[in-house]
Structures are given as C-alpha cells and as structure tokens.
Amino acid sequence: MVKAWLVIAVLLAASDAMAQSVLLTAGGYHEIKRxxxxxxxxxxxxxxxxxxxxxxxxxxxxxxxxxxxxxVGLSGESSVTKTTTVTNLGQTLxxxxxxxxxxxxxxxxxxLRSAPAGRLQLTYVGGVTFSHVRRxxxxxxxxxxxxxxxxxxxxxxxxxxxxxxxxxxxxxxxxDHLAVVAFVRVYALTLSNDLSGVIVRPGLAAQVSF
Amino acid sequence: xxxxxALPSFVTVILLLGLGSGTGASVERNAGKYGxxxxxxxxxxxxxxxxxxTVTWDARxxxxxxxxxxxALGAGLGWLAAESWGADMPDDPQGLTPLLRAxxxxxxxxxxxxxxxxxxxxxxxxxxxxHGYDTSPRFDLADLAGTDEGGIQYFYDQQWKRFFQxxxxxxxxxxxxxxxxxxxxxxxxxxxxxxxxxxxxxxLRRSTYRDFGFDPFVVPDVSWITLDPLTDADAAYxxxxxxxxxATLTTFxxxxxxxxxxxxxxxxxxxxxxxxxxxxxxxxxxxxxxVAPSSDIVLIEGFVNVDENAHLVETTTWGRRYIDITHWYxxxxx
Numbered sequence: 001m002v003k004a005w006l007v008i009a010v011l012l013a014a015s016d017a018m019a020q021s022v023l024l025t026a027g028g029y030h031e032i033k034r035x036x037x038x039x040x041x042x043x044x045x046x047x048x049x050x051x052x053x054x055x056x057x058x059x060x061x062x063x064x065x066x067x068x069x070x071x072v073g074l075s076g077e078s079s080v081t082k083t084t085t086v087t088n089l090g091q092t093l094x095x096x097x098x099x100x101x102x103x104x105x106x107x108x109x110x111x112l113r114s115a116p117a118g119r120l121q122l123t124y125v126g127g128v129t130f131s132h133v134r135r136x137x138x139x140x141x142x143x144x145x146x147x148x149x150x151x152x153x154x155x156x157x158x159x160x161x162x163x164x165x166x167x168x169x170x171x172x173x174x175x176d177h178l179a180v181v182a183f184v185r186v187y188a189l190t191l192s193n194d195l196s197g198v199i200v201r202p203g204l205a206a207q208v209s210f
Numbered sequence: 211x212x213x214x215x216a217l218p219s220f221v222t223v224i225l226l227l228g229l230g231s232g233t234g235a236s237v238e239r240n241a242g243k244y245g246x247x248x249x250x251x252x253x254x255x256x257x258x259x260x261x262x263x264t265v266t267w268d269a270r271x272x273x274x275x276x277x278x279x280x281x282a283l284g285a286g287l288g289w290l291a292a293e294s295w296g297a298d299m300p301d302d303p304q305g306l307t308p309l310l311r312a313x314x315x316x317x318x319x320x321x322x323x324x325x326x327x328x329x330x331x332x333x334x335x336x337x338x339x340x341h342g343y344d345t346s347p348r349f350d351l352a353d354l355a356g357t358d359e360g361g362i363q364y365f366y367d368q369q370w371k372r373f374f375q376x377x378x379x380x381x382x383x384x385x386x387x388x389x390x391x392x393x394x395x396x397x398x399x400x401x402x403x404x405x406x407x408x409x410x411x412x413x414l415r416r417s418t419y420r421d422f423g424f425d426p427f428v429v430p431d432v433s434w435i436t437l438d439p440l441t442d443a444d445a446a447y448x449x450x451x452x453x454x455x456x457a458t459l460t461t462f463x464x465x466x467x468x469x470x471x472x473x474x475x476x477x478x479x480x481x482x483x484x485x486x487x488x489x490x491x492x493x494x495x496x497x498x499x500x501v502a503p504s505s506d507i508v509l510i511e512g513f514v515n516v517d518e519n520a521h522l523v524e525t526t527t528w529g530r531r532y533i534d535i536t537h538w539y540x541x542x543x544x
Contacts, residue, residue, distance in 0.1 A: 046542055086489055089454070099542070150504060161229055195542070
C-alpha cells in the first residue's frame with residue numbers, strides 16, 4: 001500500500017514538468033452504498049443508503065493517453081430509521097433509532113485515455129481511495145425502554161480507511177476546452193472485518209482542459 | 211500549472227491523515243464495548259433450564275470452554291465478566307484457567323473482567339464464622355479487620371487477589387488502561403454499616419496497588435453509590451429488574467454503562483421468579499437500541515445464564531439468534 005502511494009505521489013510530482021494538459025472537473029453524483037454481511041435482527045442494513053454528492057477532480061496528461069488525477073467526493077448525509085416494536089407490561093412500544101452516515105473520499109488515480117472518437121473520449125481510471133466515513137446513531141425514543149430517561153446522546157464513529165477504486169469517464173467535447181463528462185466510480189470500502197461494502201457513484205460533470 | 215504543483219501536497223495530506231477508526235467514547239478500552247456475564251459452575255444442565263444449549267453443558271470439559279469462547283467471539287463480544295464467588299466456591303476465580311486456554315485456542319483476543327458477586331462475600335464470611343451457607347447475619351462493611359462480622363479478606367484475598375493471580379495482564383479487560391472490576395448490588399438486607407463501602411473500596415484499591423501495581427477501574431452497581439455517596443467508583447451500572455428495567459443506562463463520572471437482558475425466565479428456579487418473554491428477540495433488540503448507541507460499555511446478562519434462562523448461547527430453540535443480534539450491534543454500533 002505504501003509503495004502504491006509513493007508511486008502515485010512521484011507521478012503527480014513529476015507531472016508538473018511533463019504535463020501537456022490539465023483537466024479540471026466539477027460535477028455531481030448519486031451515491032449508492034451497499035454493504036455485505038448480516039442484515040440485522042430486522043433485516044435492516046443501516047448502511048445501505050443513497051446520497052447525492054459533489055465531485056471535484058484535477059488531472060494532468062503525463063504522456064499521451066496516460067493521465068494522473070486527484071479526485072474529491074463530498075457526499076451528503078444519508079440515513080435510515082429503524083423501528084423496533086416490543087411489548088412490555090402490556091404496553092406496545094415502538095423504539096426508533098436513526099442511523100446516519102456520510103462519506104468523503106479522496107482518490108489518487110491513474111488513467112488510460114482512448115483516442116477521441118468524434119466528440120467522445122473515454123478514460124479508464126483506477127487507483128487508491130482514502131475514505132472518511134462518519135456514522136452517527138441517534139436513539140430517538142430511549143425513554144420508552146430506559147427509566148429514568150437518559151440524556152439524549154448521539155453516538156459517532158469515524159472510520160478512515162483506504163481501498164481500491166476504479167471508474168470510467170465518457171467525455172463529450174462541447175467546445176474547444178470544455179467537455180461534459182458522464183462518469184462512474186466504484187469504491188471498495190472495508191470498515192471492519194465484518195463490515196465491507198461497495199460504493200457506486202454515477203455522475204455528471206463539466207470538464208475544462210488547458 | 212499552479213494546480214499541478216498543488217497535487218503532491220494533496221497526496222501528502224492524505225498520507226499524513228492516517229488510517230483507523232474511532233468512536234465518540236469517553237473512555238479507552240482494550241477490547242470491544244460489548245461484554246457478557248459468564249459463569250462456570252456447571253457440571254450439568256440445571257433443572258431450571260428451559261432452552262437447552264447445543265453444546266454439552268459441562269464446565270469440567272475443556273471443550274465446553276472452547277465452544278463458549280468461540281460463540282462469544284462469534285457474537286462480537288470483546289470481553290466476558292467472570293461472575294466470581296470467591297475462594298472454595300463453585301465459581302472460584304482460580305478456576306478460570308480453562309477460560310484462558312480457550313481464549314488462546316481461539317486467537318487470544320477475548321478479554322476478561324472480574325464480576326464480584328457480592329452475595330458471595332456474605333456467604334463466605336458466614337460459612338467461615340460458623341453461621342452456615344447463609345446471607346444472615348449481615349456482613350459488616352466497617353469491620354475491615356474481620357474481628358466481628360466483616361473482613362477485607364473476603365473481598366480481597368478470596369476474590370480480587372485470586373482473580374488477578376489467575377488472570378494475567380494480557381487477558382484483562384481494561385478501561386483507560388486499568389483492569390475492570392464490576393461489583394453486584396449493595397444488598398441492603400445483607401450488609402451492615404452501608405455507609406462504609408467507600409472505606410472498603412479504598413482498602414481494596416490500596417491492596418490491589420500494593421500487590422499488582424495498578425488501580426483497578428471499579429464499576430459497582432449504582433445501589434452502592436446510593437447507599438454510600440462517598441463511594442469512589444470509576445463508573446456505575448444498574449442491574450436489571452425483570453420487566454420494569456430490562457435495560458438500564460447509567461452515567462457516572464462521564465462514563466456511560468448500559469446493561470440489558472435478552473429475556474429472563476425463573477419459573478423453574480428453586481424459588482420461582484418472574485418471566486420476561488423474549489418476544490423472539492425483540493426484548494433484546496429494543497434494549498440494545500435503547501442503550502447501546504449511548505454506552506461506552508455494555509454489560510449483558512448473560513452469556514451462559516441457563517440457570518435463569520437469560521442466556522445468549524446457541525440453543526436448540528433459537529439457534530444462533532442472540533449471537534447474531536449481538537454480532538450485529540457489535541458491528542454496527544461499535
């Protein structure tokens with residue numbers, strides 16, 4: 001892993017001298033998170049949520065058909081509310097808990113660009129993504145189970161993990177230095193031994209080259 | 211070109227940020243936050259057991275210990291609270307060596323806390339003083355020397371010291387670097403001079419430091435603190451009471467300790483007691499939802515409590531359901 005980072009860092013540093021073109025990209029995506037493993041006592045996988053996010057990237061063509069890029073993905077928070085129904089002393093209680101998560105990614109990617117086919121140019125990318133995952137859990141009705149009612153506490157878990165990323169860009173040139181890019185990124189995310197998933201981000205962006 | 215110069219800096223930031231995980235816990239633990247009560251007095255399945263475990267229930271057999279630890283790890287537990295009854299009792303902490311072997315055989319990660327069942331000090335004192343196996347007369351907390359109806363040795367020499375002599379450092383569950391000791395209820399009917407609990411605890415801490423070089427992280431049942439507000443505890447929990455308090459959450463000195471049961475059925479106990487219907491796991495799940503997210507430590511009663519049908523282990527009735535539920539929370543509510 002460290003070697004891979006070093007190689008990418010060297011390539012990025014070297015790109016300054018060798019660059020033939022710089023690509024600036026900004027757009028939005030829809031994020032789909034799907035995690036493996038136990039769906040839980042009520043078959044709810046609380047991390048399987050969708051969100052929208054902001055995609056920002058900067059890349060440079062190092063040699064013809066070969067680019068290096070750095071991308072940032074800033075996703076919005078997404079959540080599910082779990083409801084557990086239990087009967088206690090003849091009374092039916094609904095216990096609600098909100099499970100929210102938010103993902104921020106930084107990716108170092110290398111890519112191969114195909115030869116332009118008319119206005120269309122495809123770029124296939126792969127690399128390493130550093131993910132910052134913020135999970136918060138808010139018990140909404142503990143007082144129905146726990147007496148006296150505790151002070152409401154929001155539980156927060158932060159995971160900083162690295163994993164592989166792949167993707168493809170389909171850039172359609174609309175002007176000399178401007179393209180519209182349809183892209184998709186796929187990230188593997190492992191939060192613990194028992195909690196891993198796949199993040200898929202299809203999106204649309206504008207790309208300026210100079 | 212300015213942007214391309216900036217690129218290496220971004221990468222440097224990523225490299226420097228580092229990888230890892232963290233929770234908003236107000237304490238540091240050396241294991242996961244979920245732990246469960248553990249007893250080892252079994253030679254056979256008690257007659258009170260209504261839901262039979264799938265494993266042959268005999269703690270004289272190392273295979274029982276190995277399987278219990280395997281299931282505990284499968285549930286995502288970080289530690290077991292060894293419900294100790296002290297010297298020369300069925301749950302003598304000196305009898306925990308098979309647990310250590312089982313931990314080693316299962317990867318060595320599971321930790322052990324001492325759970326001092328404070329019924330036992332009263333009974334051991336009365337047995338030693340010729341009163342028989344009884345909770346009467348009361349244990350005098352003010353009598354540290356043991357000249358009358360008390361004695362520090364029943365807590366320390368026969369319990370705490372025995373535990374730490376048996377369970378080496380690498381197996382101990384620690385909070386903020388200090389081995390954890392839970393104590394059960396401050397039995398109002400079993401103890402005299404209840405306002406002297408703090409002096410007893412001071413002496414226990416002093417003795418532990420003298421012999422082992424650390425100050426334990428002491429988590430008594432909150433009743434001790436109610437009875438003696440001078441009690442110098444590090445945290446506190448509140449033991450369940452069937453149906454009215456199936457789950458509890460106690461905050462003391464900014465440490466939050468959750469406690470809950472999956473169910474309870476003492477209908478076949480020697481003295482028949484209450485029943486908390488498990489509702490196919492809903493009681494346990496509701497308790498987890500209520501206390502787990504807010505807790506720094508979650509003490510579950512109990513992993514092997516077949517005596518009161520409060521067990522989590524795999525049974526012929528519910529299979530691995532309670533192991534799976536616990537595992538889900540240990541994964542998703544770390």
